[in-house]
Amino acid sequence: MKELMKNTRQHLMTGVSYMIPFVVAGGVLLALSVLLSGSAAVPAEGSALRDLFNIGAAGLGLMVPILAGFIAFSMADRPGIAPGAIGGYLANQIGAGFLGGIVAGILAGIVVYYLKKIKVPSIMRSVMPIFVIPLIGTLVVGGLVVWVIGAPIASVMTGMKAWLEGLGTSNLIILGIVLGAMIAFDMGGPINKVAYGFGAAMVGTIDPATGMASPIALKIMAAIGVAICTPPIGMGVATLLAPKKYTSEEKEAGKAGILMGLIGITEGAIPFAAADPIRVIPSIIVGSAAGSVTAMILGAGNPAPWGGWIVLPVATGKFGYMIATLVGVAVTALMVNILKKPVKDEVVNADAGNNDDEIELDFE
Structure with missing residues (x-):
């Protein structure tokens, strides 16, 4: 194990x-569909732009399963891909986000690694890795x-939503810090969704006297809108400021991340957080919190449930x-680059590992 x-x-x-191409392809197509629609919302049902949106959403939907599957592949070779990818898909479905996908991938790698250690008769060896x-x-x-991870996550999310609602709006600065941190923490995951849902619900509550959302609701959604775009833009800018601290793949993901952030897609920062969570996640949390608080102080308002x-x-x-x-972008980029060290840009060998698990099928 060690x-x-x-x-x-x-x-x-x-x-x-392996995940980055899915993030880039899916995220950019989704962003373009929203941009071309001319409004900060999902394009109308039945339109060509909605079809483009769905294509992009499919790419982003595969992001977590691919991440988990190839984490397991790295740990246990090809037999780990299916358990990892399916585990990642399930983790995403129950609302665990990319962090759940990482856990599922590592679990799959460990489980398959030890399954491969089991001694079997020679007649079984050919079917072990593929069946x-x-x-x-x-x-x-x-x-x-x-059965194990799902229930605790659901109960934590319920409790977190109740706690957030209990904060109220009496201290907008504290609320801005909390919302910004939650939006950035898992970048589209369950904690992000709780904070976003809170803001969207506030904006959707109409004041009978004015027929509009209250000014406080607009400030809350502005803080959330800033926090949504800070992580991907901040990480994209970070790759431009200190290119030696990022791999070539990360630098390409950074360019796409800037576009995705401008359109309000936080998931553009996930490749960086998945590769180096210890340095990246605290940086984007602090950056998003700083951006959210600044939006509150400057009195920005956002009537659209988007970022x-x-x-x-x-x-x-x-x-x-x-x-x-x-x-928020400046804080994120500067903090993460202070924490990071230069990296050796290595090409991942897709065929690395033990090839004893491969089986060749001849159909001649």
């Missing part, structure tokens, strides 16, 4: 390297995700909204 886990960073980087190990591994990992700069046409206090975003 030998297997000492290369955890390498396993994470392998998963990230027995994926089957048992998927059952074990899927069962752990659904990024795509909401600027309908936002109030546009200058404050932009300044708040730049503050």
Whole structure:
């Protein structure tokens, strides 16, 4: 186990390297659909832009399963891909987000690694890597995700929502810090969704006297809108400021992340957080919290349940909204680059590992 886990960073980087094309393709297509629709919302049902949105959403939907599957692949070779990917899909479905996907991938890698150690008769060796190990591994990992991880996550999310609602709006600065941190923590995961749902519900509550959302609700949604775009833009800017601290794949993901952030897609920062969570997650949390608080102080308002700069046409206090975003981006980029060290840009070998598990099928 010690030998297997000492290369955890390498396993994470392998998963990230396979995940990045899904993030870039899916995220950029989704962002373009929202941008071309001309409004900070999902395009109308039945339109070509909605179809484009769905194509992009499919790419982002595969992001977590691919991450988990190839983390397991790095740990246990090809037999780990199916248990890891299915475990990652289930983790995403129950609301565990990319952090749940990482856990599922590591679990799958460990389970399959030890299944491969089981001694079997020679007649069984050819079917173990393509039938027995994926089957048992998927059952074990899927069962752990659904029956063990799922219930605690659901109860934590319920409690967190109640706590957030209990904070009220009496101290907007504290609320801004909390919302910004929650939005950034798991970048589209369950904690992010709780904070976003809180803001969207506030904006959706109409004041009978004015027929509009209250000014406080607009401020809360502005703080959330800034926090949504800060992580991907901040990490993209960080790759430009200190390119030697990022791999070539991360630098490409950074360019896409800036576009995704401007359109309000926080998931653009996930490749960086998955590869180096210890340094990246605290940096984006602090940056998003700083941006959110700045938006509160400057009095920006956002009537659209969306984030990024795509909401600027309908936002109030546009200058404050932009300044708040730049503050959050600057804090994120500077903090993460201070924490990070230069990296050796290595190409992940997709065929690395033990090839004894491969079976060749001849159909001649």
